[in-house]
Amino acid sequence: QVQLVESGGGLVQAGGSLRLSCAASERTFRSDAMGWFRQAPGKEREFVAGISWSGGRTTYADSVKGRFTISRDNAKNTVFLQMNSLKPEDTAVYYCAADVNAWDVTRSSRAYDYWGQGTQVTVSS
Secondary structure, three states: OOOEEEEOOEEEEOOOOEEEEEEEOOOOHHHOEEEEEEEOOOOOOEEEEEEOOOOOOEEEOOOOOOOEEEEEEHHHOEEEEEEOOOOHHHOEEEEEEEEOOOOOOOOOHHHOOEEOOOEEEEEEO
């Protein structure tokens, strides 16, 4: 069983920045692709960013490209999401997810095996 714990959410003004962290309990974290997803009230959960097991490949939703950066520290079993130039439409609960022993990173939520409990990000205008 993999436990994922997100942190770093909060309230920020438009144009501001936040850095989300996701700590994984799994000892084989370095073999997993990791993803960030978000869900706004009344909307479907959507892909935000993903990173391969090595960190060598990343992929982003068009809506966050150029503003968000995903990274990982395999020595600390942690994945990060740096969010800059935040907009009110970025307001959502943000979830990290693990695709265990994944060959590559994917945008499909169905590929991910474990999910964190989520952290709220609220961007005021």
